[in-house]
Amino acid sequence: MVAYGPVFGETSHRCPSSPHSPGFHPMDAASPVDGQRLVFSEFDQSQLGRYMLEQSDVLVFILGADGLIRYANPVVQQRLGLEPKDLVGLDFFAALSTGVESARLARLVKAKTPLLPAHARIELRGPRGAAHSFFCTASFSPEGQGREIVLMARPAGEISSRTLLAEDSAALALFQNAPHAIFLHEPALGRVLQANTLALNLACCELQDLLGRDMQELLPFLSPLSLEAATAGQGIDTSLRARSGRLTPVSVTTSRVELDGRVRFLSFVRDLSVERRAETERMASEARFKMALDRLMDGFCLLAPRRDGAGEIEDFRFSYANPAAREALLIPAGETDRATLSGVFAASTARSLRDVFATVMRSGRDVNFDRIRLEQPARAAVFALHVCKHGEGVAISLRDETERAGYEQALAGKERSLSALLAHLPVGVFYVDLGAPQSPILNQSAMDLLGSGPETLDYRTCGRGLLADLAGNPLPDEQLPFNRLLRHPSAYRNDGLQLIRPGHSPVRLDIAVSPLRDESGRLAAMVAVFNDITRRVALEAQLSQSQRMQALGTLAGGIAHDFNNVAQAISGSLELAKRSLDSGHSAYGNICAAQKAASRVTSLTAQLLSASKQRLEAAQTADAAPLIEETAMLLRGTIDKRIEVVVEVARDCWPAVLEPGRLQQSLLNLALNARDAIEGNGVIAIKARNVTFTRDSAELHLECEPGDYVAIAVSDTGVGMPPEIMARIFEPFFSTKPVGKGSGLGLSVVYANMRQVGGWVGVASGRQGTTFTLYFRRGQGSVQRQEREEGPPEPAGTRGGHExxxxxxxxxxxxxxxxxxxxxxxxxxxxxxxxxxxxxxxxxxxxxxxxxxxxxxxxxxxxxxxxxxxxxxxxxxxxxxxxxxxxxxxxxxxxxxxxxxxxxxxxxxxxxxxxxxxxxxxxxxxx
CATH class of the missing domain: 3.40.50.2300 (Response regulator)
Structure with missing residues (x-):
């Protein structure tokens, strides 16, 4: 399909009459019109087309978009002496055409410029190189038809001898279908003589209404002087006034022609409204785009390569950088055009980026860096970088990730710290996200307590069969930690539970369960904290016992003070009375009996003083073995023979910090209690050994500090004690013996004796008997020999004086x-x-x-x-x-x-x- 016609504007005015009328279009009878372009079929399918191309005396060339000749009509042979078939395939502008206008036309054609000059003077060469001058008109064929160019040329010498538009049907066709509005008018801005279809459309009137009007009316802002400039080939931008008064921006170029011996002007008027609108829209679009780029929080840059003499890329220069990019890359405002990769970045970084950009230009593939460290002269920064090809250079978008990378690194450090903290917490933590309940989070302490890991634990059954109340009753499912929270979604705490696992000692637990809510207030997650308070409960019990002992001891000490004052008065009075009597006096025996009773009161107050923690003798480093043996010998001679007294002292037993008299007193008190607990045959064992407490094991005992101790245990095979009795055994005056069988001070004295020397007492009791263990601090230095202190004999009389x-x-x-x-x-x-x-x-x-x-x-x-x-x-x-x-x-x-x-x-x-x-x-x- 071959086509040619106007490219711009609409053909809305059609007034065909006769082939000789001014409005007649010579191709109307042969070709349909689509309203914009005149189209005709292959040459052998249109008689009128063949007439126009082969019978016209106008030279017709059809060129490809590359300027190569595809068709030439027979007139070429007549005018130039060249065979049309020999011209097909030749470059029209290289083989035939010469001159300045020809060169300009060639550039416009090969650049595919849509607005070709409507009228150009070119030189065409014949077979012997002779040049002939022609006036040429050119137009593009429609889009989609191969973009062919139709050139029609007439010898320049013939234009003045005949009317171009009226007599030549081919020229008329070109005139009517020119891509611009054409007005034929009298010199200067005189009357309009003829106008093509686009001109009528631009003026918004019929041809008969336009003919005879002055061009000055159509171009009110164009002066005759300006028209002279337009005649010189310079386009003049002005406005054309339509019949309705609407002004349309146009560009006017005028040519002088001679028709029938008269000078006429051909004014080529190009409608600039579409072009202006397009330019305005383009500028607005560019402004919007630039505004968007300038307001981007991410940096955006355009870079063009800078090549060396061999054509190799040696650097890239910045052609554009938005404010975010300038700030990130430390490019001063106004210095973008002078900025280069090698100037903005350190040498090694610039080389690396240059290679990356060159690779993108060659391959056309985008490159993306989530994190890349770029060295600059003033700093090193971390960027997210995307590089893509853009024209003959590259476009990059970048975001300074330095601060974010620092935050992420700090966050990662905190996460590691929190993970380490969670892993080393002494309490168990169980976290469940209700959005992903199949993946709970447990720390090691929680797994140790519950005996399993997150892969087997279900938050709804957490603690089933393990948790019980203090009486040992298992918790029902609705009372399990997370189930209880789901039923009543508020934080709660329960320290009255114990964890019972087969093969393990019961663990006293303090469980705190808390809900975690999202922004809307809905329950999103739950966390349970399991705190093993077994040690704490034991220490609290020991502390309570110690405080009771301290209070009771203070009371006992006060009572002892009063007893001693009374005993002093009684014993002193008795001794005075005894002095005044002979041994044979009837009252002498009664006084001696009363003195024995007073002595018993003195012994009782001594025990009260021990219970009140008053130290009678300083502790010293001594060997406990002989003291234990001596006490055992005393016991064997005094207690029931059915009870065996066994002594086991380790050979390497350390010396201990003790007070010998108080040690033996404590052993005797414990052994006598053991005797009372044994019914019939039995064994009392006194054993001594070395023991070392670490920091962890020492925490189980309130009075204990880490270190070395000598442990002396007194065990019996008696009936043992229930827990409620064990809780009170060290209280002064507390006794389970019948009235008159004990004072209730024996164990209180033992407790006080151990406190006086910096030691402490441990007790364990069961159905197989009871064991009291005395813990003495390991002694340092040499062992002092223990000698029984015997007071001096009471003198019969003491020397007085006169003082x-x-x-x-x-x-x-x-x-x-x-x-x-x-x-x-x-x-x-x-x-x-x-x-x-x-x-x-x-x-x-x-x-x-x-x-x-x-x-x-x-x-x-x-x-x-x-x-x-x-x-x-x-x-x-x-x-x-x-x-x-x-x-x-x-x-x-x-x-x-x-x-x-x-x-x-x-x-x-x-x-x-x-x-x-x-x-x-x-x-x-x-x-």
Whole structure:
């Protein structure tokens, strides 16, 4: 199919009449018109087409888009002497056409410019190289038909001798179907003589309405002077006024022609409205695109290659960079056109990017980097980078990921830390996402407690068969941790549960379950925390026991103080009475019996003092083995022969920090309790061994610190104790024995004895018997030999004296008895009932040689009184007395300022001996 005709505009005005009328289109009879283009079929199918192409005296060439000749009509042979068939395949512009206009036309044709010049003067060469001048018109065939170009040429010398438009049917066809509006008018802006279809459409009128009107009306803004410029080949942009008054932007180019000896103007008017709209839209689109690029948060750049002399890419320069790219790449504003890869990046990075960009240009394939580290002179940054081919260069989009990478790295570090924290938490954590309940998260502690991992655990059955209340009753399914939360979706906590697994000891648990909600408030996940509080419960029980013991011990100590004061008055009175009687007196035996009863009271108060944690003797490093053997020998001789006493002491048993007397007292108390628990035949075993507590194992015992200990265990094969009895065994006066069979102080004394030397007591009991274990700290240094201390024989009489003595006590009976005894031995005695009275008496009587001072008194206690005596130097010697503080260390007394300590109750001989000894040690200096 061959076609040619106007490319732009619409052919809405058609006024065919006769073949000789101005409106006649010579191809109307042969070709249908589609409203835009005139189309005719193959040459042999149209008689009129054959007439126009072969019978016309106009040279007709049909060229391909590449400028090669596809057809030439016979007129070519007549005009140029060339065979048309020999021209097919030749480059029209290289083989035939010459001249400036020809070269311009060739460039426009080969560039496929849609707006070809309507009229050009070209030179065509004949067979011998002779050049002939022709006027040529050109137009494109329709789209989709191979984009052929139709050239029609007429000798230039013939144009002035005949009317171009009226007489030549082919020229008329070209005139009517030209791609631009054409007006034939008188010189300057004179009357319109003829107009083609596009001109009528542009003016919005019929031909008869247009003919005779001045061009000045159509082109009101075009002056004759401007028309001269348009005649010189320069296009003038102006506006054309249609009949309706509408102005259309146009470009006007005018040519002078001579018709019938008269000068006429052909004005080629090109409608610029579509072009202007397209340009406006293009500019608006570019502006919108640039605005979008400028507002992008991601960087966007265009880069063009810079080549060396050999054509190799040596660098890339930036042709565009949006603000985000300039900020990310540190390109100053206004410096984009001068920026290059080698200038923006470090040398190694620039080379790598250059190679990547060159590869993209060659392959046409995009390259994407999720994370790439790019070195710049001022910094190193991490970018997300996408590279694609763009024209003769590349386009890149980039995003600075440095901060995000830092955040992600920090987040990853926190996740690792949280994972490590979760893994090492001492509590079990069970997390379930209700969106993915098949993949719960458990830490190691939770898996250890529950005995399985996340692959086998279902949150709905978590704890089934394992969790029980404190009575050992298994929890029903609706009370399991997560099921309870689903039924009542609020956080809860339960510390009254235990975990029971076959082959393991029960574990006391504190379970806290919490809901986790999403943004809408719906339950999204749940987390349960399982805290093993077995140790804590045991320690709390031990602490409670210790606090009860401390409170009861304080009470017992106060009672002991009162007992000792009473015992002192009784024993002192009895001794005075006994002195006044002969041994044969009837009352002498009664007095001796009363003294024995007073001695029993003294023994009871000694146990009360032990229970009140008053230390009687300093602990020392000693070997426990001989003390254990000695105690066992005593037991074998005193208890029922059916009970066997067994001793096992490890050969490498360490020396221990202990007080020998208190150790034996504790062993005797424990052994006697064991005897009472055995019915008939049985065994009491006393065993000693070394034991070391680590930090973890020491946490099980309130009083224990990590280190080495000597453990002495006293076990029996008796009936054991129930838990409710074990909880109270160390309380003073608590006893399960019948009334009159025990004081309830034995185990309290054991507990207090161990606390005094820095040790502690452990107890375990069951159906097979009970074991008490005494833990003594391992001793350091040499072992001291233990020798039984025997007090000096009570002298028949103690030497008295003449010194001045002040006795201070709040008990009148004690003042009276002590004063009488000391007076009988020759001393001058003064008395006072509290510390305030003592200081007043000492200030009035500075010759007092010794002060006997009770430590527990109203108004001013003994400690404050001693301090005041020493500060004022009121007496050379002070002897402290107490029925409560008999456990004070000698160092404590020295710090108080006392020279000696006399515990209550004391015998009269003890009193006179201590007084005499201290007077001899601290004589008053003569003035």
């Amino acid at each position: 001045h003595i002040l006795i201070v006590d709040d008990e009148p009976e004690i003042l009276e008895i002590a004063g009488e005894i000391l007076t009988d031995t020759g001393y001058r005695v003064e008395t006072a009932q509290d510390g305030v009275g003592a200081l007043e008496r000492l200030r009035r009587q500075p010759d007092i040689d010794l002060v006997l001072l009770d430590l527990t008194m109203p108004r001013m206690n003994g400690a404050d009184a001693i301090k005041a005596i020493r500060e004022e130097s009121l007496a050379p010697c002070v002897v402290a007395m107490s029925g409560f503080a008999s456990g004070l260390d000698t160092d404590d007394l020295i710090k108080l300022g006392a020279d000696a300590f006399l515990p209550k109750p004391y015998s009269l001989s003890q009193l006179t001996r201590v007084v005499r000894e201290q007077l001899d040690l601290h004589p008053r200096r003569k003035a």
